[in-house]
Amino acid sequence: MKFDTVVLGAGIVGVCIAAHLQKRGRQVALVDRKLPGNETSFGNAGLIQREGVYPYAFPRGLGTLLRYARNQSPDVRYHADAILKTAPFLWQYWRNSHPTRHAAIAKSYATLIEHCVSEHRALAAEAGASALLRPIGWMKVFRTAAAHDAETRLAERWHREYEVEFEALDAARLQQLEPDLDRTLLGGLRYPDSDSVSDPNALVTAYARYFEALGGRFFIGDADTLRDGWQVDTEAGTISASSAVVALGPWSERASTRLGYRLPLAVKRGYHMHYAPQGTARLNHPVLDAEGGYLLAPMARGIRLTTGAEIADLEAPKTPTQLAAVEPVARTLFPLGKRLDDEPWMGRRPCTADMLPIIGPAKKHPGLWFAFGHAHHGLTLGPITGRLLAEMMTGEATLVDPRPFSVERFARHG
Numbered sequence: 001m002k003f004d005t006v007v008l009g010a011g012i013v014g015v016c017i018a019a020h021l022q023k024r025g026r027q028v029a030l031v032d033r034k035l036p037g038n039e040t041s042f043g044n045a046g047l048i049q050r051e052g053v054y055p056y057a058f059p060r061g062l063g064t065l066l067r068y069a070r071n072q073s074p075d076v077r078y079h080a081d082a083i084l085k086t087a088p089f090l091w092q093y094w095r096n097s098h099p100t101r102h103a104a105i106a107k108s109y110a111t112l113i114e115h116c117v118s119e120h121r122a123l124a125a126e127a128g129a130s131a132l133l134r135p136i137g138w139m140k141v142f143r144t145a146a147a148h149d150a151e152t153r154l155a156e157r158w159h160r161e162y163e164v165e166f167e168a169l170d171a172a173r174l175q176q177l178e179p180d181l182d183r184t185l186l187g188g189l190r191y192p193d194s195d196s197v198s199d200p201n202a203l204v205t206a207y208a209r210y211f212e213a214l215g216g217r218f219f220i221g222d223a224d225t226l227r228d229g230w231q232v233d234t235e236a237g238t239i240s241a242s243s244a245v246v247a248l249g250p251w252s253e254r255a256s257t258r259l260g261y262r263l264p265l266a267v268k269r270g271y272h273m274h275y276a277p278q279g280t281a282r283l284n285h286p287v288l289d290a291e292g293g294y295l296l297a298p299m300a301r302g303i304r305l306t307t308g309a310e311i312a313d314l315e316a317p318k319t320p321t322q323l324a325a326v327e328p329v330a331r332t333l334f335p336l337g338k339r340l341d342d343e344p345w346m347g348r349r350p351c352t353a354d355m356l357p358i359i360g361p362a363k364k365h366p367g368l369w370f371a372f373g374h375a376h377h378g379l380t381l382g383p384i385t386g387r388l389l390a391e392m393m394t395g396e397a398t399l400v401d402p403r404p405f406s407v408e409r410f411a412r413h414g
């Protein structure tokens with residue numbers, strides 16, 4: 001079967017690329033070993049983070065580092081063997097998180113973030129999926145004045161530098177917006193310009209159906225069979241295409257390494273569990289317990305608790321100790337009832353050492369393109385990534401300058 005482009009990976013990133021290419025007249029095959037949106041894009045917290053102009057940095061304060069080293073922190077845990085293997089990545093990540101370097105990275109990152117909500121809304125409208133987006137923002141809540149003050153200073157900075165809107169919430173306003181949250185909270189911050197998703201898997205599925213309605217074809221197949229040319233084996237036979245896109249999220253390192261690229265990539269794993277609310281309790285917004293290191297999001301299935309980062313091998317068995325640690329705290333924040341899932345879900349955030357995704361041509365191979373490394377913001381950045389890469393591949397003027405996201409920035413890595 002012949003196509004113009006084969007897109008490998010049907011997470012939020014691959015699906016958005018496929019839809020944007022098909023819309024521009026390319027004949028596209030989208031290939032995944034599972035149905036669309038069933039890995040990392042399935043289980044995230046559902047935030048489309050318009051405020052996320054600064055990507056999540058590696059903490060540099062000694063106190064925080066010592067706390068993390070003890071491996072008891074609710075927000076960050078690690079497998080000891082993975083720390084050794086990821087040490088070179090972590091070292092680069094730490095260096096890139098220096099405030100000066102982080103601020104420079106944010107300047108590039110913000111050019112993508114700026115379009116995250118508008119591009120989701122446009123794609124969702126075309127896909128008939130607007131009802132899955134909630135235009136109500138999300139919030140952080142605080143138990144101590146120190147955390148409240150520090151986060152408020154950050155929000156003020158993002159507003160000053162990037163006009164990110166925020167609403168400071170005192171305890172009374174917080175109770176008005178979220179009457180069922182713990183009454184002892186000091187207050188919070190709301191980011192009103194962010195959207196959230198009530199079912200991330202349903203959103204990716206809707207975007208994939210839109211791609212198919214435009215004439216695109218989805219195939220179950222194995223990206224490991226990709227060979228120069230470009231060819232890939234699927235259940236329906238071999239696909240040939242003049243261009244190929246690697247959008248395999250956390251599995252992109254395996255594919256790019258096999259093709260001869262050595263890139264500073266790693267994964268930060270995370271878990272979720274759904275809960276029934278007790279009685280008539282209701283959660284209106286996604287809520288981050290900033291000091292507790294977890295987030296509660298109202299989802300179609302129930303209240304989804306998502307955890308922070310776990311540094312571990314991609315395929316190492318699940319170790320949901322963070323979930324076990326934060327669940328009792330979450331129960332004091334909001335009246336959570338029984339667990340609704342048989343076991344915790346686990347996903348892997350695909351991270352680069354400089355916190356910027358890789359979007360653009362793989363220079364050593366004509367016709368090969370990369371789109372991965374969206375870390376904590378893959379759901380947020382899927383549609384703008386899809387648009388940007390499709391514009392580059394079809395030679396259109398691009399909405400965003402693609403240069404900061406080029407794989408060439410890692411050229412010394414091979």
Ligand SMILES: Cc1cc2nc3c(=O)[nH]c(=O)nc-3n(C[C@H](O)[C@H](O)[C@H](O)COP(=O)(O)OP(=O)(O)OC[C@H]3O[C@@H](n4cnc5c(N)ncnc54)[C@H](O)[C@@H]3O)c2cc1C
Pocket residue numbers: 008009010011012013014031032033034036037038039040041042043044045046047048049221222223224247248249250251268269270271272306307346347348349350372373374375376377378379380381
């Ligand atoms: C706990 C948690 C909370 C998060 N919260 C948020 C949030 O609120 N907002 C946000 O923006 N982001 C969030 N994220 C991050 C976000 O989920 C990811 O950045 C995003 O889903 C990555 O999308 P992707 O398409 O790159 O990867 P994926 O969704 O993982 O897609 C990659 C695809 O490649 C396929 N694949 C892999 N290997 C092969 C192969 N050999 N052959 C064929 N197919 C293959 C997989 O099946 C998969 O479908 C969160 C992540 C976690 C873990």
